[in-house]
Amino acid sequence: MITLTDFLVVSAALFCIGLYMIVSKRNAIQILIGIELILNAAILNLVAFGKHDSISNSGQIFALFAIVLAAATTAVALAIILNVYRKYKTIDPGKINNLKD
Amino acid sequence: MNNTLPYQDLTLITCTLAAVSSPLLAALLNFCLPAKSKAAGWISTLGILLSCVLAAKVFAGVWNNPQIHVKEVWFTIGATTVYAGILLNNLSVLMLLLVSVIALPVHIYSTAYMKYDGRYSRYFAYLSFFCFSMLALVVVDNLVLFYAFWELVGFSSYLLIGFWFTRDKAVQASKKAFIMNRIGDIGLLSAIIIIFAMYGTFDINSLFGPQGIVSFTSVHDGLWVVTPDLLPKSVGSVWLSGGANGSLPAIWQYIAVAGIFLAVAAKSAQFPLHTWLPDAMEGPTSVSALIHAATMVAAGVFLLGRVYPMFTETELTILACIGCFTAFMAATIALTQNDLKRILAYSTISQLGFMILAMGVGAYASSLFHLATHAFFKCLLFLVAGIVIHQVQHIKEDNNLDIDPQSILYMGGLGKKLPFTFIAAIVGGLALVGLPLTSGYLSKDGILIQAFEWSDSRSAWFKIIPVTALLTTWLTAFYVARLIVRVFFGEFRLLKINPGIKLHIGDGGWQYKLPLALLAICSLFPLFSLHPLLYEHAWVFNGLSPSNYLVRENIYHTIIPAGVNILSLFVLYAAYAIYIKQNSFSLPQTGFLYRLSYNQWYIDKIYKRAFVKPVLGFGKACFWFDKNIIDGFIHLLTKLSGCAALFTAWTDKYIVDGFLHLIAAIVQSIGNFARSFQSGKVQYYLFSMLIIVLTLFILKILI
Numbered sequence: 090m091i092t093l094t095d096f097l098v099v100s101a102a103l104f105c106i107g108l109y110m111i112v113s114k115r116n117a118i119q120i121l122i123g124i125e126l127i128l129n130a131a132i133l134n135l136v137a138f139g140k141h142d143s144i145s146n147s148g149q150i151f152a153l154f155a156i157v158l159a160a161a162t163t164a165v166a167l168a169i170i171l172n173v174y175r176k177y178k179t180i181d182p183g184k185i186n187n188l189k190d
Numbered sequence: 191m192n193n194t195l196p197y198q199d200l201t202l203i204t205c206t207l208a209a210v211s212s213p214l215l216a217a218l219l220n221f222c223l224p225a226k227s228k229a230a231g232w233i234s235t236l237g238i239l240l241s242c243v244l245a246a247k248v249f250a251g252v253w254n255n256p257q258i259h260v261k262e263v264w265f266t267i268g269a270t271t272v273y274a275g276i277l278l279n280n281l282s283v284l285m286l287l288l289v290s291v292i293a294l295p296v297h298i299y300s301t302a303y304m305k306y307d308g309r310y311s312r313y314f315a316y317l318s319f320f321c322f323s324m325l326a327l328v329v330v331d332n333l334v335l336f337y338a339f340w341e342l343v344g345f346s347s348y349l350l351i352g353f354w355f356t357r358d359k360a361v362q363a364s365k366k367a368f369i370m371n372r373i374g375d376i377g378l379l380s381a382i383i384i385i386f387a388m389y390g391t392f393d394i395n396s397l398f399g400p401q402g403i404v405s406f407t408s409v410h411d412g413l414w415v416v417t418p419d420l421l422p423k424s425v426g427s428v429w430l431s432g433g434a435n436g437s438l439p440a441i442w443q444y445i446a447v448a449g450i451f452l453a454v455a456a457k458s459a460q461f462p463l464h465t466w467l468p469d470a471m472e473g474p475t476s477v478s479a480l481i482h483a484a485t486m487v488a489a490g491v492f493l494l495g496r497v498y499p500m501f502t503e504t505e506l507t508i509l510a511c512i513g514c515f516t517a518f519m520a521a522t523i524a525l526t527q528n529d530l531k532r533i534l535a536y537s538t539i540s541q542l543g544f545m546i547l548a549m550g551v552g553a554y555a556s557s558l559f560h561l562a563t564h565a566f567f568k569c570l571l572f573l574v575a576g577i578v579i580h581q582v583q584h585i586k587e588d589n590n591l592d593i594d595p596q597s598i599l600y601m602g603g604l605g606k607k608l609p610f611t612f613i614a615a616i617v618g619g620l621a622l623v624g625l626p627l628t629s630g631y632l633s634k635d636g637i638l639i640q641a642f643e644w645s646d647s648r649s650a651w652f653k654i655i656p657v658t659a660l661l662t663t664w665l666t667a668f669y670v671a672r673l674i675v676r677v678f679f680g681e682f683r684l685l686k687i688n689p690g691i692k693l694h695i696g697d698g699g700w701q702y703k704l705p706l707a708l709l710a711i712c713s714l715f716p717l718f719s720l721h722p723l724l725y726e727h728a729w730v731f732n733g734l735s736p737s738n739y740l741v742r743e744n745i746y747h748t749i750i751p752a753g754v755n756i757l758s759l760f761v762l763y764a765a766y767a768i769y770i771k772q773n774s775f776s777l778p779q780t781g782f783l784y785r786l787s788y789n790q791w792y793i794d795k796i797y798k799r800a801f802v803k804p805v806l807g808f809g810k811a812c813f814w815f816d817k818n819i820i821d822g823f824i825h826l827l828t829k830l831s832g833c834a835a836l837f838t839a840w841t842d843k844y845i846v847d848g849f850l851h852l853i854a855a856i857v858q859s860i861g862n863f864a865r866s867f868q869s870g871k872v873q874y875y876l877f878s879m880l881i882i883v884l885t886l887f888i889l890k891i892l893i
Contacts, residue, residue: 120873188872189870
């Protein structure tokens with residue numbers, strides 16, 4: 090039997106992997122993937138907790154919205170990465186340090 | 191004040207004002223002219239001529255008539271109102287006329303005498319300014335104004351003594367005159383202050399006039415008080431203005447009189463303050479004639495005449511002693527001096543001594559009479575001296591000689607070359623000796639006779655005074671004779687010493703001759719008295735003496751003039767014999783008396799030792815004290831505050847600033863530390879955030 094806890098454990102694992110990827114990867118695309126993983130961990134949580142609302146299934150519906158939004162944000166993020174690449178000729182975030190004071 | 195003045199009086203007052211102000215106008219005009227402008231002389235002469243004419247008119251109107259006194263409110267301080275005005279009585283109109291009449295020939299003479307001077311117009315500006323001050327001095331009715339003009343007279347005299355200010359001697363002489371006069375001014379000022387404290391008024395008429403308050407004042411029981419019971423019934427009560435004491439300790443009366451005496455001694459060159467007058471001869475000779483012989487030095491006698499009622503019996507006796515001593519001392523000094531002008535200066539001092547003596551023995555009218563006659567003949571003698579010096583100066587310049595043009599040792603025989611001057615000198619000299627037919631006889635014998643009469647009513651010791659005066663007149667005869675013989679008789683000694691020199695000298699133009707002629711005529715008896723031998727008939731004497739004056743009643747009136755003149759003639763001949771024939775006997779020139787006389791009784795030297803040197807030493811000590819002690823203290827303070835400032839600067843730099851720099855450094859290092867987090871890398875920010883969030887959570891769990 091798969092319990093709620095298992096979902097949550099998977100979700101937490103996904104979150105941690107995503108976080109790790111965001112912090113450590115040297116490629117913006119991979120960071121983007123890490124973000125997606127975190128989003129998916131959240132969505133998984135929504136769906137998992139959705140079982141407590143079996144009447145209107147608001148968790149599942151919200152998950153659908155979140156997936157759509159994630160797709161949209163990914164598109165935007167990819168566009169930004171493309172522009173970053175055009176400007177800096179690299180997508181390694183460690184080499185782009187214009188925010189430095 | 192008095193709007194109901196008769197028309198006649200109003201005219202006289204206007205004339206007086208015009209007479210006083212016309213020299214001032216001339217002085218102001220001359221100040222505006224360029225320094226060498228020849229117009230200056232004629233402007234001044236015209237100014238004084240106008241004064242002279244107006245003064246004569248005023249004189250004719252006032253002489254032997256009731257006095258005229260007008261005054262206006264000048265200013266008010268508190269309850270005291272000070273009036274300024276004009277007081278015309280016999281004394282002031284006599285002086286007004288005398289000053290302007292003497293000044294006129296001197297002005298004419300000066301136009302020629304100063305012709306080649308580079309500061310011609312300035313000279314006449316000063317001279318006119320002096321005339322203004324002197325004329326104003328004699329007519330003002332108020333002690334404050336009197337003091338002001340007294341100062342102005344002294345000031346213009348200072349300017350004129352130091353006229354040739356490039357000569358060191360002239361500068362020294364003018365300083366000396368100024369300082370000596372200053373001593374007298376202090377006396378006069380303190381006397382005025384004391385009189386004001388006592389009576390509460392400055393008005394000369396109400397103080398010293400015929401009904402003046404001073405006449406009702408007496409000193410008794412150590413108090414100086416206004417005594418109402420001395421008043422005649424007609425006067426009513428004594429009116430004292432607010433603030434007046436009306437009664438002071440007697441010492442103040444003595445101080446006031448001493449102050450007035452100091453002022454008189456300084457201005458009229460009486461012992462102990464006489465030494466400035468011989469030195470004042472450094473000025474142009476015409477100035478010496480006008481200021482230091484005829485007019486300004488008489489201002490002291492005039493002051494005595496104004497404040498005469500103030501003096502008590504004892505004080506008058508002291509005055510007589512001082513006058514007598516001065517007369518005698520100056521006459522003995524004049525015997526041996528070799529400088530032409532110095533002899534005349536000492537003779538002036540001697541004659542002024544006679545005037546003071548006359549004031550002291552109560553011969554008020556004779557004193558002022560002598561003042562008037564002396565002004566004429568002494569001015570004449572000075573103008574003569576001026577011509578002689580001028581001519582010798584010419585000889586000196588033409589022949590490049592190294593001589594003192596004023597020394598009578600080089601002169602002689604000038605009588606043939608300067609005949610007109612010679613006659614004038616004889617007239618002036620005889621008037622000075624006081625031989626009959628001259629004005630000097632009338633006035634001097636008056637003084638001598640009255641001095642003897644005065645001493646009669648006193649103890650035998652007081653006989654010394656008239657006897658000394660008598661002796662002085664013979665001394666006068668001797669030095670006058672010596673002067674005239676040395677200058678005009680015999681051979682020209684300069685020619686003897688330097689046989690090759692060229693001489694072309696003469697009496698000079700009319701500007702020299704006219705003044706001499708005028709003054710010589712005025713030095714003879716007809717101007718003053720129709721009777722050549724009796725001074726009681728002189729109109730000046732009668733106009734000034736009280737109406738009930740005693741007539742000739744004792745033997746003195748006959749014996750003294752006769753004795754004086756016979757002996758004078760003998761002395762004159764003796765002097766002539768000594769200096770011309772040289773064969774009778776020669777005077778020892780080494781004796782103590784000779785040295786005493788030649789060195790002017792060592793008074794200058796004593797003053798130098800006793801006053802000038804200590805004062806200079808004191809000045810130097812003050813300078814030393816100032817430089818070393820006061821300045822040293824200040825320098826010490828400077829150094830101390832410099833050190834304190836250095837310390838403060840160090841503290842500021844290292845402690846205060848150090849603290850601030852420390853804070854700044856700490857803040858900076860904190861900032862730098864915080865800054866190091868801002869690497870600009872997105873992932874790093876995220877990582878930091880993660881760590882912080884994690885830390886928070888861990889802390890939350892732990893706590």
